[in-house]
Amino acid sequence: MSRVMSESDMSANEGVNHRDYTVKRSKLIGLINWSHVIGTFAPHAFILALAASAGQLIYNYALNGGNPVREEFIKVLNDAIAQPMIFTAGVKTSLIVTAVIYYLARMDNPVYLLNFATFEPPSSWKVSHDQIVEMMRRQECFSEESLSFMKRILARSGTGQATAWPPGIVQCLQGKPTDNSIEGSRKEAETVVTDIVEKALKKAKIHPKEVDILVVNCSLFSPTPSLCAMVISKFGMRSDIQSFNLGGMGCSASLISIDLAKNLLQRRSRGGIALVVSTEVITPNLYHGNERGFLLQNTLFRCGGAAMVLTNKLSAGRSAMYKLLNTVRVQGTGEVDYQCVYETQDKDGHRGVTLSKDIVKVAGKCMEKNLTTLGPYVLPLSEQIPVGLTLVARALCKMFGKALIKMHMEGAAKKIGSMAPKHYVPDFKRGVDHFCIHAGGRAVIDGIEKNLNLELFHTEPSRAALYNYGNTSSSSIWYELQYIQDQQKSNPLKKGDRIMQVAFGSGFKCTSGVWLKL
Numbered sequence: 001m002s003r004v005m006s007e008s009d010m011s012a013n014e015g016v017n018h019r020d021y022t023v024k025r026s027k028l029i030g031l032i033n034w035s036h037v038i039g040t041f042a043p044h045a046f047i048l049a050l051a052a053s054a055g056q057l058i059y060n061y062a063l064n065g066g067n068p069v070r071e072e073f074i075k076v077l078n079d080a081i082a083q084p085m086i087f088t089a090g091v092k093t094s095l096i097v098t099a100v101i102y103y104l105a106r107m108d109n110p111v112y113l114l115n116f117a118t119f120e121p122p123s124s125w126k127v128s129h130d131q132i133v134e135m136m137r138r139q140e141c142f143s144e145e146s147l148s149f150m151k152r153i154l155a156r157s158g159t160g161q162a163t164a165w166p167p168g169i170v171q172c173l174q175g176k177p178t179d180n181s182i183e184g185s186r187k188e189a190e191t192v193v194t195d196i197v198e199k200a201l202k203k204a205k206i207h208p209k210e211v212d213i214l215v216v217n218c219s220l221f222s223p224t225p226s227l228c229a230m231v232i233s234k235f236g237m238r239s240d241i242q243s244f245n246l247g248g249m250g251c252s253a254s255l256i257s258i259d260l261a262k263n264l265l266q267r268r269s270r271g272g273i274a275l276v277v278s279t280e281v282i283t284p285n286l287y288h289g290n291e292r293g294f295l296l297q298n299t300l301f302r303c304g305g306a307a308m309v310l311t312n313k314l315s316a317g318r319s320a321m322y323k324l325l326n327t328v329r330v331q332g333t334g335e336v337d338y339q340c341v342y343e344t345q346d347k348d349g350h351r352g353v354t355l356s357k358d359i360v361k362v363a364g365k366c367m368e369k370n371l372t373t374l375g376p377y378v379l380p381l382s383e384q385i386p387v388g389l390t391l392v393a394r395a396l397c398k399m400f401g402k403a404l405i406k407m408h409m410e411g412a413a414k415k416i417g418s419m420a421p422k423h424y425v426p427d428f429k430r431g432v433d434h435f436c437i438h439a440g441g442r443a444v445i446d447g448i449e450k451n452l453n454l455e456l457f458h459t460e461p462s463r464a465a466l467y468n469y470g471n472t473s474s475s476s477i478w479y480e481l482q483y484i485q486d487q488q489k490s491n492p493l494k495k496g497d498r499i500m501q502v503a504f505g506s507g508f509k510c511t512s513g514v515w516l517k518l
Contacts, residue, residue: 109271109312111262112320113515114206116308117199118475118482119192119279121164125303128161129154131173135165136298138172141288146295153299158442158463163470164303166283178286185221185283186230192279192305193227194234200275200307201235208235212272213264217246217253217474219506220343220353221281231277250341250505251438252329254278254306254474255513259327261310271313279305280473289350297353300441304472304479322515325498326377330370332508337362341506359508366510367448367502371428374512378431378498390424428452432514433497435459436480438504439466448502457490477501493517 127135133151136142142150168184171177193216201208214237216227228243242264246253254276261274282301287294310324317323332338340356340363356362376384397420404413435458437448445466449459461480464487465472469479481501484493493499497517504510 109266109314110317111265111310111312111324112316112518113322113324114309114311114316114320115200115203116306116321116478116481117196117203118479119196119303119305121303125164125167125170126162127165127170127173129159132165132299135169135172139178139286139288141290143290146290146292149292150295150299153296156442157299157470158445158466159302159470160467163468166281166303168283169286180284180286182223182284185281186223188283188303189218189221189223189227189279189281190230190234192281192303193231193277193307196279196305196307197231197235197275197277200309204309206273206309208237210273211237211241211275212268213261213274214241214243214277215246215257215261215274216244216277216279217249217257218279218281219248219250219253219473220285221283222247227277231275249474249507249509251440251471251473251476252503252505252507252509252511254477255327255501255503255511256329256505256509257474258308258310258324258513259329259511262312262324262327265310265312268312271311273313274310276308276310277305278307278474278478280475287350287352289346289348289352291346291352291354293354294346294350294352296355300471302470302472304469304475306475306478308478317518320518322499323518325514325516326374327511327513328370328374328377329509329511330366330373332362332366337366337508340508362508363504363510364447364451366504366508367451370502370510370512374500374514375426375428378500378514379426379428380430383426383430386424387426390421394420425453428500429454429458431498432500434461434484434491434493434499436477436484436499436501437462438502439463439469439476439480440471440504442466444504457488460490461488474503474505477503 129151132154133147136150137147166184166188168179168181168188171179201211214228214231216231218227221227222245226243226245228245231237232241232243244257244260246257246260249256257276257278261276265272265274280301282303285297285301287298289295311320336356336358340359341353342356343351343353345351346354397416401413401416404410404416429452435452435454437445437459439445439462442463445459445462448454449456461483462476464483465476465479469476472479481499484491484499495517499515499517501513501515502510503512
């Protein structure tokens with residue numbers, strides 16, 4: 001999905017229109033996933049039922065105290081409000097105790113984000129658009145047509161003139177050969193990961209040996225030993241640490257890693273500490289051919305990374321920065337989903353990532369399903385009820401229309417059909433205060449801004465991250481949260497605010513997460 005921006009910025013002679021690459025408003029966002037609504041509100045209904053039963057017990061034992069007048073009054077009151085005793089007091093008490101124990105046993109500790117850190121590249125890594133084009137020229141493998149194509153994309157990309165490329169590639173500007181070796185790739189990974197892990201642990205006041213779970217995601221670089229092993233060795237972590245190295249999941253992998261860490265933490269009865277590291281390594285992934293579908297990756301990605309420290313210890317609630325409210329992941333399962341972002345070789349054998357013409361349709365569908373699932377967890381009832389009423393009204397119009405057609409009353413059926421209300425699209429701004437939209441490109445941000453009817457200040461963090469850092473893959477949503485937290489004046493972050501992160505990835509996936517500012 002991160003490549004949608006660049007594809008939308010192709011030249012007019014290829015017939016690509018910028019508007020074609022914005023995600024269109026869809027009926028799916030207007031649907032309610034009733035199973036999730038029930039799952040969201042069932043615990044509250046359960047507590048109300050317990051409170052009602054407990055109140056009835058108190059009512060029968062405390063008020064009915066042996067006084068004949070009082071007993072007669074209560075008898076009359078019971079008859080008036082029709083409040084029969086279905087179960088004996090002992091049975092009710094047992095049911096309440098059993099239900100409370102069951103509820104407490106199933107209840108998970110909340111997961112907190114103690115702190116996080118993003119990678120700030122040194123000035124020697126930062127290059128302008130002209131320097132990027134010059135770096136491509138010095139690879140001595142690109143045609144003038146390809147160089148011109150990449151220059152046009154860069155000019156329209158929304159990225160600034162000081163975004164980071166790895167030193168193994170930047171050094172060609174000093175007349176040195178490009179170093180895209182495995183050691184050059186390890187050097188980039190070690191520089192970025194060591195920096196963010198050290199800063200995140202220091203901010204969270206956590207010693208490396210306190211970390212119980214380590215999750216590292218990097219989509220296109222998966223060396224042996226793994227990046228997890230590199231972190232464990234570098235920081236001297238415990239030998240019994242649970243470590244997981246995730247690859248091939250694209251820009252959505254950070255929230256997948258967060259969700260994995262959350263699930264692993266919940267399995268620990270005494271709570272624990274999890275470290276999540278999200279990055280992408282550019283050094284070995286420069287495409288050296290001339291097919292335009294592959295050239296997009298050479299202009300999209302920049303160096304970056306983020307490290308997050310999570311815990312489910314209840315004591316952390318006093319010092320944590322954020323509380324994790326929800327994570328939702330939608331995975332496409334069809335062949336079209338699988339093929340739309342695909343690493344392969346071009347006709348000359350050069351390895352790269354190509355994009356399908358169906359990527360916009362697939363990405364839009366995934367996002368709609370994701371928001372449909374997430375909606376009941378974050379939207380107020382004032383937004384959910386109109387959706388339900390609209391669906392009922394449309395269903396009735398459809399049912400009456402079919403009945404009239406069977407009665408050969410096509411005119412009346414057509415009139416009934418025209419009376420059906422449009423799908424009500426819920427306003428996510430009613431349940432979310434800040435949005436971190438993956439900075440995959442200008443068209444990605446524009447499309448989601450239009451689709452969700454967001455204000456400019458809602459997409460300001462995404463545009464700022466894209467301009468200052470470029471597309472840093474899975475870590476981009478953390479640069480955006482950093483911006484909201486430290487710099488944004490138009491929509492300042494306050495205690496109790498909710499922040500939604502949304503990202504897309506190959507496979508095809510859309511992931512989202514909602515955090516509460518503590």
